[in-house]
Amino acid sequence: MRARPNPVEALATLARLSDEAERRASWRQAVAALGYSTASAGPPPLDGIAPEVLARASQIALETGLADDLEFLAPGPAAVALYEMSAALPLGRERRELGRRVFARLYEGTAATFATVAARMALSSGKPFEAASLRARVGLVFDLPIGCGVNADALALTLVTRREMRERWLDKAKTGTLPVRRLAAKLLEHASREAVFRAQQGDPYPRDLLLSEPIRSIYEGLLHDREPLVWRHAAVARGILSAIQPALREEIDVALDPSLSPTEWRRAGVSLVATLVSEPESSLRALKQLLDGPVSATDPGLAATLLMGLPRVIEAEPDAAEGLLEMLCIKRRPDVAEAAAALFADLSSPSFGQRSAKILKQTLAQRVDSQSSVLRSVAERAVRILDREQDEQNEVVASVRRALLAYESKGARAATDLAIQAVAAAHRAMDFVASHDPHDEQMLPYVLGALSDLDAAALESPRLSDLMLLGRRPGDTDTSVPEVERLHDRLGNFLLEAETSANEATPSPALALGEQRRLKALLHLVDLEAARAGDDEGGVRKRVRRAVGVMMRRVGHQPEPIVHRIACATLARSFDAAVREGVSDPSDLLLALASHVDQLPSLEAVAEASTNPEVRSAVSGYVDFLNPSNAENADGAGESQHFEAHMGASMHGDVRKVATRLLRLSRSLGAGGSYRGEALRRVVQRLARSLESVAAARGQADLVDPTGGSADVMSDIELSVDGLRRLTQGAQRRVLDVDPMAIAVVTDVASVAALVERTVRSSVPPNAAQLQMAISELTADIPEAIGAAISKVLSRLEQLPVATAASVDSAPIPLERRRSPLPDWLLPRRTIGAFYVVRSLGSGGASSVFMARRVEERNNAKAEGFALKVPDYDPTTARSLSEQEFLQLFREEAGALLGLPQHENLARFVTFDLAARPKPILVMELIRGAGLDRLIRSRSLTIEGALKYLDGILAALEAMHGAGVGHLDIKPSNVILRDGQTPVLVDFGLSGRQLRPGCGTLEYCAPEVLGLVESKTPMPADMYAFACTAFEALTFELLFDAEDETSILSAHIGHDGWPDKLARLAHIADSAEVARLLAACLRRDPKNRPTASQARRALRDLTPKLTGVSFPLGAPSSSPNPGSTGAVPTAAAAAVARESA
Secondary structure, eight states: OOOOOOOOHHHHTTGGGOOOHHHHHHHHHHHHHTTTOOTOOOOTTTTOOHHHHHHHHHHHHHHHHHGOTEEOOOEHHHHHHHHHHHHHHSSSSSHHHHHHHHHHHHHHHHHOOOOOHHHHHHHHHHHHSHHHHHHHHHHTTTTOOBSSSSOOOOHHHHHHHSSHHHHHHHHHSSSHHHHHHHHHHHHHHHHHHHHHHHTTTOOOOHHHHHSSTHHHHHHHHTTOOHHHHHHHHHHHHHHHTTTOOOHHHHHHHHHOOOSSOOHHHHHHHHHHHHHGTTHHHHHHHHHHHHSSHHHHHOOHHHHHHHHGGGGHHHHHHHHHHHHHHHHHHOOOHHHHHHHHHHHTTTOOOOTHHHHHHHHHHHHHHHHHTOSSHHHHHHHHHHHHHOOSOOOOOOOOOHHHHOOOOOOTTHHHHHHHHHHHHHHHHHHHHHHHHHOOOOOOOOTTTHHHHHHHHHHIIIIIISSHHHHEEEESSSTTTOOOOOOHHHHHHHHHHHHHHHHHHHOOSSOOOHHHHHHHHHHHHHHHHHHOOOTTOTTTTTTHHHHHHHHHHHHHHHHHTTOOOHHHHHHHHHHHHHHHHHHOOOOOOOOHHHHHHHHHHOOOOHHHHHEEEEEEEHHHHHHHHHHHHHHHGGGGOOHHHHHHHHHHHEEESSOOOHHHHHHHHHHHHTTSSSSTOOOOHHHHHHHHHHHHHHHHHHHSSSSSSSOOOOSSOOOOOOOHHHHHHHHHHHHHHHHHHHHHOOOOGGOOOOOOOHHHHHHHHHHHHHHHOOOOHHHHHHHHHHTTSOHHHHHHHHHHHGGGGSSSSSSSSSTOOOOOOGGGGGOOOTTTTTTTTETTTEEEEEEEEEEEETEEEEEEEGGGTTTOOOSSSEEEEEOOOHHHHTTTTTTTHHHHHHHHHHHHTTTTTOOTOOOOOOEEEEEEEESEEEEOOOEEEEEHHHHHHHTTOOHHOOOOHHHHHHHHHHHHHTTTOOOOOOOOOEEEEEETTEEEEEEOOTTTTSSTTTOOOOOOOTTTTSSSSSOOOOHHHHHHHHHHHHHHHHHOOSOOOOHHHHHHHHHSOOOSOOHHHHHHHHHHGGGGHHHHHHHHHTTTSSSOOOOOOHHHHHHHHHHHHHHHHHTTTTTTTTTTTTTSOOOOOOHHTTGGGGGOO
C-alpha cells in the first residue's frame, strides 16, 4: 500500500526552494495532504513540524500569494488545510492571516465546506460555535433536503459526545424549545449513523459513548417527546444503532407488542423502518408482517407514521425505501398519500418514488371529489407536490427550499439572497391570511393552505431564521432576525385572535378542521419561542402570556373532540414556554389550570403533552389526585402505613384515603424549587397532615384540646386553606389577569374552627346546616377538587362525638408532623428562659409568637399554654432604630405593661423575662381564635360584626390609655376573636408610655411615628392606627397601600384627615358619617384627634344608622351621597374632635 504524502516534509522544504514552480508544487502537495487527512487515523497531521518552520512556511505562502492559490482543490479540503495550518501555528501574524482566510471560506462557502471544516474545528474547541451565524449553519447542514451531498455525520458525533459540545447542543434539549429539541434529535440520528460506520470499521467506542449516560437518558427523553417533529429522529437513531446493538432491536420488537398503545407502536414502527439501512431484506419482511398484523389493524394511522423513518433509508438503501413505499401505497389511505407528499417535498432529487406517485394520486382523487372544501384543498396541494411538474415559484415552502439548495451548491451569499425573497414571500402569504376571516368557510381552504406553508417554512423548524443568519458577520452573537420576528408577531396575533373569536357552539366539520390546523401552527409557534436576553417585556413573553390565557379558556370550554387533543397539547406547550421564558411559575400555572379546567381527560392530555419536567410533574400529580384509581400505589400505601403506625388503625377509611391523596399531591409540587412552588407544596402538605388528624380523631375534643398536642388542628386547616386561597388568587392574577376578589361574595358565617371549639366547650353538637355552610365558606375560592376533598374530610365532624370515647386510646395526635419550622436562632433544646417552645404561632412586624409551656411541664399535655412573644429586629424598624436601641426600648417598657388593668378586650399579661436567652420574652395569655385580618381577607364580616369588633378595640384602647400606655401596633392581625366572638387586643411588644419613632407597622403608622410631627404621648398614634384598621374592616381594603414603602410614606404625609380612599367613601350617603369619624382620627396634628372614649361614643351613636347598609362600605351597590359635590371639607373632620378642644 502506497504511503500517504506527508505534509510536514512538503512544508519543511518550502523555505529551501527558490524555484517558483517547485515551491508551488510543494505547497500544493502539502495542502492536498492536509485537506484529505480528515479520514486518516493518528495524530494531527502537523504534530511533527517545528513551530518556527511552520511559521516560516506560512510566511512564504502569504507573501508569495500561495495561501490564496487554492482553486486546484475542492473548497472543503482547501478550508480544512488552512485550518490545520492555522491551528498548529503559534500566536502571531501568520496565524491571524490564515485564520481570517479559514473563516472567510467558512462563512462564504457551501454547506459541504462548513460541515467539513466544522467537524475538524469541533475536535479542538467549541468556542467558535457560540457565534449566532455558526450555530445557524450547524442547524442548516442537518436540515438540508433529503439526499443532498453533504455528510455531516462526523460533526454530529463530535457535537454529542465531546463534553464541552454536548452541554451546548444536547443537554439543553431537556427543557428547550422545539428547534433545540429537534436539532438535538437530528444530531443523535446522524451521530448514530457515524457510530455504526466506525463500528463496522472495528471501532466500537462511539457506539459505547452514545449508549452511556448522560447521552442515553437525553436520547430516551427525546424518544418520548410529545412532538413528532422531535421523536421521529430519536426513533430513527434507535433503529440505526440496532444494527450494532442487538438489545435495541429487542426493544423495538417488544414495543410492537399488540398489548401496548399506539404511542409505543408508532415510535417502534419508525425505528423498524430505520433498520432498512443495515438489513433491508429482513426488515422489509418484518414491516410487511407489521402492516398485515393486529397492530396495524388496531391503529390504521401507523402506516402514514412509518414514512417518518424513510429519509435516512432513501439516502442509504433507496431500493428498500421504494419497496416500503409501494407496500404503503397498497393501503390506499389518504393520510399515507398526504404524508408521502410531505416527504417528496423535502427530497433533493425527483427520481425517488416515481412508481408510487401514480397510486398515491389516485388515492387522493377520492378527496379531490370530497364535499369538504378543506379536505379537497389539502388533497389538491398534495397532488401538486406528487406531480412535481407544477410551478411553485410563488409558494413560501418552495422559496425556502431554493435557498437551502443554494446553500448546498452555491454558498452562503446566494442562500441569503434567496432567503430574503423567502421572507418577503412569507409576509405576502401572511397579508393574505390576515385579510380574511378565519371562520369564513368559503375562503377557509385558501387561508389554511397559506397557513400550512407558513407553518412548514417558519414554525416547524428555524430554517427561515437560520438562512437569514447566514449573512451575518463572523463573531456576531445577535440571534434576532427582525423580519422573521415580525412574521411571528403577525402569525401569533392572527392565531390568537382566531382562537379567541372561535364559536363555542358546535362548529361545522370544515371549521373544526380549520381550528385543528390553526392550533397546530400555534403549538409550533409557542414551542418555537425564545426571548432574547434583556427583552423582559418583549413580544415573545407577551405572546406566551396571552397564549396561556386564551388556551386555558378554550380548553375549559371543552372544545369539539376533533380539536380537543390538539387544544390541550397547545395549552401544555404554552405552559412549557411560560416556564422556560420566566413568564409564570409552574405552581401558578397548576393553580390556574385547576381553577378553570375540571375535566379529567383534558388534564390528562395536558400532562401527557407537556415537555417540561416541572409542569408535567405538577399536572400529573394533580391528575393522580383526581383519579382514585391512581391513589393506591406503593408509595402512597407506605405513607399511609407510616401514619397509621402513629395513629393506630382507627382512621376512617374513605377520609384517610382522601388525606393521603392530598399528601401525595404535595410531593409532586415544587419540583423546580421555586419560591411559590415550595410555598404551595408546604401549604398542601400542612393541609394534608391536618386532614389526617381529622381522619384519625376519636372525638372533636381531640381537635381543640386547649392544653396543646392537637389543639390547633382546625386552625391549621383554616390557615392552610387561607394560604392556598391567596396562592390561587395570586396565580389567577398573574397568569390570567383575573381579579377573583372582584366577584367575592360577602357572608357572615362562623368558621369551622369556631364551631368545633364552641361544640367542645358547650358539649352541644353543631347544627349540621351551619357546619356545612362553614365548610362551604372555608373551601370557596380554591380549586374545586381540593375544596371537595377538604369538605369530604370535614364532613366527618357531623358524626364525630364531642368527647373521646373512653374505650379508645387517647394518645395525642403527632402535631410535629405538620408544624411550621422553628427559627434557626432557637436552641435544639427548644427553651427560651423558663419556657419550652411547643410550636410557632406566627411572625410579623417586629416579633415572633410561639405557643409555650413552662419547662418543668413541657411533657404535660394538660399544662397551661402561653403565648411567648420574642422581639425580631426587622427592616422597617431599622429605618429609625439600631438593633441595640430596639432591644433597649423593649426592656424599658416592661414596667409600663405591668400596670395594665384586667379587661375582657385585652390579653392578660403574665410576665417579662428580660434576661431570657437567647432573647428576652414577653409572656401573655394564649388567646385562641381567628384574627380579624383573616376575617377581612376571607371577606366573612358583616356590618354588624365589624362594628361590634371595632367597639371592642376602642374599649381595649380606653383601658390602656387610661393607664397611660399606648399599644403602638394597632392593626387587624393584632386583634384575635376569643371563641370567635370577643375581640381581644394582643401583641404588646411595642407598647409603652413613650412614642418611639419607627414602631408599629408602616401601613398603620401615624405621621408622628414616622418622625414627621411631634407628639408627647403615644395615644393619638393608636387612634390613627385604629382609623386605618376600621377602614380596612369596613371596606376590605387597605387605606394606605402602594407598591413600595416610599409611596406609602408619601401617602401618610400627603393628607390632613382625608386620604383619597376615605374622601371617596365620604361621597356615599350610607358611609359619609363614619368617614367623618375616621377622618377626625387621621388628622395630621395629634392634638386634633379624638380620644378612644370620644371615638367609641361617636361610633356607638352611628351604629344604628349603619346597621343593614350595603356592605362592604364603598361597594358598587352603595348609594352616592346626593349632598356631596366636591371634596369633603377639612372642618368636618374636626366635628368629633371639638369635644376635646
